[in-house]
Amino acid sequence: xxxxxxxxxxxxxxxxxxxxxxxxxxxxxxxxxxxxxxxxxxxxxxxxxxxxxxxxxxxxxxxxxxxxxxxxxxxxxxxxxxxxxxxxxxxxxxxxxxxxxxxxxxxxxxxxxxxxxxxxxxxxxxxxxxxxxxxxxxxxxxxxxxxxxxxxxxxxxxxxxxxxxxxxxxxxxxxxxxxxxxxxxxxxxxxxxxxxxxxxxxxxxxxxxxxxxxxxxxxxxxxxxxxxxxxxxxxxxxxxxxxxxxxxxxxxxxxxxxxxxxxxxxxxxxxxxxxxxxxxxxxxxxxxxxxxxxxxxxxxxxxxxxxxxxxxxxxxxxxxxxxxxxxxxxxxxxxxxxxxxxxxxxxxxxxxxxxxxxxxxxxxx
Amino acid sequence: xxxxxxxxxxxxxxxxxxxxxxxxxxxxxxxxxxxxxxxxxxxxxxxxxxxxxxxxxxxxxxxxxxxxxxxxxxxxxxxxxxxxxxxxxxxxxxxxxxxxxxxxxxxxxxxxxxxxxxxxxxxxxxxxxxxxxxxxxxxxxxxxxxxxxxxxxxxxxxxxxxxxxxxxxxxxxxxxxxxxxxxxxxxxxxxxxxxxxxxxxxxxxxxxxxxxxxxxxxxxxxxxxxxxxxxxxxxxxxxxxxxxxxxxxxxxxxxxxxxxxxxxxxxxxxxxxxxxxxxxxxxxxxxxx
Numbered sequence: 001x002x003x004x005x006x007x008x009x010x011x012x013x014x015x016x017x018x019x020x021x022x023x024x025x026x027x028x029x030x031x032x033x034x035x036x037x038x039x040x041x042x043x044x045x046x047x048x049x050x051x052x053x054x055x056x057x058x059x060x061x062x063x064x065x066x067x068x069x070x071x072x073x074x075x076x077x078x079x080x081x082x083x084x085x086x087x088x089x090x091x092x093x094x095x096x097x098x099x100x101x102x103x104x105x106x107x108x109x110x111x112x113x114x115x116x117x118x119x120x121x122x123x124x125x126x127x128x129x130x131x132x133x134x135x136x137x138x139x140x141x142x143x144x145x146x147x148x149x150x151x152x153x154x155x156x157x158x159x160x161x162x163x164x165x166x167x168x169x170x171x172x173x174x175x176x177x178x179x180x181x182x183x184x185x186x187x188x189x190x191x192x193x194x195x196x197x198x199x200x201x202x203x204x205x206x207x208x209x210x211x212x213x214x215x216x217x218x219x220x221x222x223x224x225x226x227x228x229x230x231x232x233x234x235x236x237x238x239x240x241x242x243x244x245x246x247x248x249x250x251x252x253x254x255x256x257x258x259x260x261x262x263x264x265x266x267x268x269x270x271x272x273x274x275x276x277x278x279x280x281x282x283x284x285x286x287x288x289x290x291x292x293x294x295x296x297x298x299x300x301x302x303x304x305x306x307x308x309x310x311x312x313x314x315x316x317x318x319x320x321x322x323x324x325x326x327x328x329x330x331x332x333x334x335x336x337x338x339x340x341x342x343x344x345x346x347x348x349x350x351x352x353x354x355x356x357x358x359x360x361x362x363x364x365x
Numbered sequence: 366x367x368x369x370x371x372x373x374x375x376x377x378x379x380x381x382x383x384x385x386x387x388x389x390x391x392x393x394x395x396x397x398x399x400x401x402x403x404x405x406x407x408x409x410x411x412x413x414x415x416x417x418x419x420x421x422x423x424x425x426x427x428x429x430x431x432x433x434x435x436x437x438x439x440x441x442x443x444x445x446x447x448x449x450x451x452x453x454x455x456x457x458x459x460x461x462x463x464x465x466x467x468x469x470x471x472x473x474x475x476x477x478x479x480x481x482x483x484x485x486x487x488x489x490x491x492x493x494x495x496x497x498x499x500x501x502x503x504x505x506x507x508x509x510x511x512x513x514x515x516x517x518x519x520x521x522x523x524x525x526x527x528x529x530x531x532x533x534x535x536x537x538x539x540x541x542x543x544x545x546x547x548x549x550x551x552x553x554x555x556x557x558x559x560x561x562x563x564x565x566x567x568x569x570x571x572x573x574x575x576x577x578x579x580x581x582x583x584x585x586x587x588x589x590x591x592x593x594x595x596x597x598x599x600x601x602x603x604x605x606x607x608x609x610x611x612x613x614x615x616x617x618x619x620x621x622x623x624x625x626x627x628x629x630x631x632x633x634x635x636x637x638x639x640x641x642x643x644x645x646x647x648x649x650x651x652x653x654x
Contacts, residue, residue, distance in 0.1 A: 055553055076559040088554035092572050101568075102558035153558070 004031040005067070006157050006189040007052055012061030014047055014213075021047045023213035024061075029157075029191060029206075031066075034183050036192045036200040039210035040236070045193045046161055048210070052191060053159050054078045066156050076105075081150035082159040086166070087142045089134040095145050096121070096130035102153040120148040123182065140171045147182065157189045164199065176202050197237050201225065209233050230270055231363045234282040241288075241331045243281045247273055247362060255303075256281050256362060260326040265303035269362035280363050285334035287359040290321055293350045302354040307331070309349045319344055323351060404625035412619040422626035431610065431627065438606040439634075441521060441596075442589035445528040446536075449585045450578065452529065453536035457577075460537070461544035472541070475534050483531065487598045490527055494518040494599065519601025527595040532588060536581040543577025544570070579642070587635055607631060 007029040014022040022044040029035045037045035050056040052063055054075035063070045065079055075082075081102070089098050096117050103113045121127045124144035134142055143163055150158055163179075164172045180203045183190045194200050200207050201221040208218045209232070217229040228234035235242070243264055245256030255265040256279060264281050273279055291297050293306060310330065311322040314337075321333040333353065337344075345351065370377045404422055407415040425431070460471045478486065493500045494517040502514040517523060547570065555565045593608030600606070607627065614624030 053557060055556075075553070075556040076561065080557075082554070082557045084550045084554060086548065086550055088548065088550040090551060090554070090569060101555070101560070105559040105561075105564060149554075149558070 005029065006031040006033065006065065007035075007191065008064040008067075009048065009052070010062045010064065012048070012051060012058045012063060014044075014051060014056060015059045020213050022051070022058075025210075025213075025215050027208055027215060027218060029189060032187055032189055034180065034190045034192065034203055034205045036194060036204040036207045037210060038194055038197060038200040038207050041195055043210040044213040045195075045210050049082075049159050049161055049191060049193045052078075052157070053080055053082045055082075079156040080159055081153050081155040082161065083143075083146045083150050083163045085161045085163070087134075087146040087163075089142055089145055089149070091134055093133075094130065095126065095132050095134065095137070098134065098145060099130075099149045099152055101149065106153070116152055120152045123151070123185075124148045139167050140175060143167065143175060147179075151182075151186060151188070155188065157191060158183075160190060160192045162194055163192075164194075164196075172199070179203060201237075209236060211236070226359075227268070228282060228361065228363075231280065231282070231365065234361070234363060238284060239332070239334075240282045240284050242363075243283070243325070243329055243331060244365075245279065245281065247275050247277050247279050249275055253357060254362070255357075255360075258326055258329050260329075262305050262325065264305055264360065265357040266360040266362045267356070267358040268360075270364050273362055273364055278365065280365055281360050282363050283331070283355060283360040285320070285332040286318075286336075287355050288331065288333045289354045290323070290333050290335055290345065290351050291354065292345065293352050297354070299354040303357045303360070305353050307351060307353065309345055309347050309351055312345060312347050314344060321345065321351075323353060400625045400628055403622050404629050406622045408620045408622050410619075412615075412621060414621055419622075422623045423630075425623060426626050426630050431607075434605060434610055435607050435630070435634075438590055438608070441524055441528070441606060442586050442592075444521075445525050445532065445589040446582050446586045448525065449529050449533050449536040450582060453533055453581065454540055454578070456533075457537045457540035457544055461541050461547075468545075475537060479534065484594060484598075487527055487531070487595055490523075490530065491518070491598055494523055494526075518599065519603050521604055523599040523601070524592075524596045524604060524606070527599040528585075528589045528592055531592075531595060532585040535584040535588075539580035539584065540574060540577040543574040543580075547573050583639070583642075586638075590635065591631060 005028050007027070009025055009027040009029075012022060012025050013020065025044070025048060027035075027048075037048055039045050047056060051058050052065070052070075054070065054073055054077070057072055070078055090101065093101070099117050099120050100113050103116060108116075117130065118127075121130055124147055126141060126144055126148070129137065129141065129145075134145065137145065143166075146163065160179075164175050167175060176199055179190075192200070192203065201224075204221055206218060206220055207224055209216045209224065211232050217224055217233045219227075219229075224233060225237055228237060228240075231242075234240050243256065243258060245258040245264060247269070248255055248257045248263060250263055250265060253265065253267065254269065254275070255263040257263055266281050269279075289297075289299070289302075290309075305325060307323040307325040309321050310324045313320045316337070318334050318336055321335065322330055323333055324330050331353070370380070403414055405418055405420065407417045407419050407421075409415050460468055460475075463471060491499075496502060496514050496516060496518055499514075499518065501517060502511075505511045506514065551569055551573070552565055555569045560568065590606075591608045591611075592606060593612045596604060596606040596609055597612075600609075611624050611627045611631075614620045614627065618624075
């Protein structure tokens with residue numbers, strides 16, 4: 001992967017009347033990257049994608065594709081193609097005619113079109129389907145046609161608007177890997193819009209998390225999961241505990257003082273959090289290790305806090321514990337069942353929780 | 366009774382068919398049968414029929430006088446349909462592309478004239494088009510734009526104008542419905558695939574609105590072919606359509622059987638035209654598979 005920028009979204013704002021759909025967004029997408037825009041519905045991700053495609057124009061700011069400002073260019077003058085949410089296949093044309101459409105409009109010669117349509121049908125494994133109509137195909141097949149119809153034009157950037165949204169779970173999983181494989185094969189930048197975090201995490205090189213028109217974090221899937229930058233991201237991606245308390249300096253760093261006076265140590269604090277302020281710690285359930293208070297596992301390098309098991313649920317691969325720290329603070333702990341039956345702790349037991357303070361992050365409320 | 370019906374669901378189904386079936390029988394099948402039977406009978410002296418079988422009526426139908434009227438009626442109907450399509454499509458397209466709120470206002474505006482009786486509206490055209498006293502000619506002459514009155518009335522022009530005016534909403538509404546149903550993302554997809562506006566229309570929008578165009582054309586062509594009020598008023602008694610001849614057979618000539626035979630011929634023609642159309646359109650579908 002080189003470091004050329006394929007798409008630069010430079011301080012872009014989009015207003016629909018009074019409503020701010022996209023709020024001062026800055027994103028730089030690298031060439032050949034699989035980049036996802038992830039967020040709940042109405043977060044501005046689709047509007048952002050549509051602005052790259054030219055279906056909407058920014059109210060403020062500029063979009064550059066391969067270094068070139070796009071300004072007010074209409075979709076057909078941009079070096080991008082789109083795979084639409086509903087596929088938007090032309091119902092009155094055959095699969096082959098659908099795929100050929102872009103080249104036909106570009107006035108590519110008939111022989112060339114025929115050759116490339118054949119190649120594309122092979123790429124998406126629909127070699128024998130060229131003469132069928134879209135309505136004779138299954139959802140997954142239509143999805144591939146939409147992909148082929150866009151890719152045949154060799155766009156610099158492919159925009160995908162929740163392309164797997166209409167498929168059932170199993171097919172979706174299959175298509176995730178297939179999409180990723182195709183992206184690697186054709187070597188084109190993919191900008192992928194989804195509200196499904198698992199999908200984004202599985203496929204993406206990098207993800208931008210959006211909410212209420214703003215970009216909240218841009219990072220690799222691992223960074224986003226392990227080191228969420230703020231409350232929204234920590235909450236939106238995966239499961240986490242939010243433990244409330246007041247920010248406090250400690251011997252070797254800082255932590256939150258919870259209501260019974262114990263300190264919950266953290267390794268990182270969001271910018272703008274100050275000592276003494278009411279705040280939250282985010283720590284993922286699987287980052288906490290749980291041991292009865294009468295055992296000493298020798299985790300002297302880890303942070304520690306004491307509580308009582310309120311509930312313990314065995315769910316096969318894991319056991320989930322609800323541990324009460326204080327009258328108004330509980331945490332979820334997830335422990336892998338490494339040895340059969342061996343580690344299962346009883347409700348009411350007094351326990352110590354251990355964690356690496358790097359995995360606990362102080363976030364603004 | 367109820368229990369008996371529950372045990373015999375097919376009887377229940379038949380009973381449920383009675384209202385609709387009865388309606389169809391009384392107002393469609395029975396009159397049609399009467400017309401069919403009358404067309405094979407001899408005329409009565411003062412209207413009505415003599416119960417004697419003959420095929421004379423159908424022989425007369427193929428008389429060149431009637432055939433040529435029939436042909437010119439078909440021409441007028443076709444011309445009406447084409448003009449209504451050329452005028453109606455842009456209007457339908459305009460309405461379909463307005464914001465939703467404005468769309469309903471425009472559709473309402475389309476309907477408002479039709480709250481007035483058709484006969485009255487046709488007479489209104491008469492006052493506009495009449496040769497010497499018509500509003501258009503009088504105005505143009507007063508302004509000195511023309512010296513001689515234009516012949517706007519009593520000819521094919523006036524009839525086609527009246528028919529287009531009368532049936533235009535029937536053309537616009539189905540086309541509007543088809544355009545309204547059109548998935549806008551298809552237009553965006555075509556846009557995305559380098560199609561300029563004219564190509565988007567030619568390759569995507571128009572083909573996908575064809576069902577509306579076809580429905581609209583049928584809805585205009587069929588009543589135009591059988592029209593008799595419009596040609597009677599705006600044709601000035603000089604230009605006749607097949608509808609006028611049929612109505613004359615019943616009302617003036619008192620030749621009910623011959624009027625019936627002409628009606629049957631017209632229906633046969635429409636039926637064949639419709640069948641041919643559906644055949645060819647479904648063949649088109651098969652070919653493209």
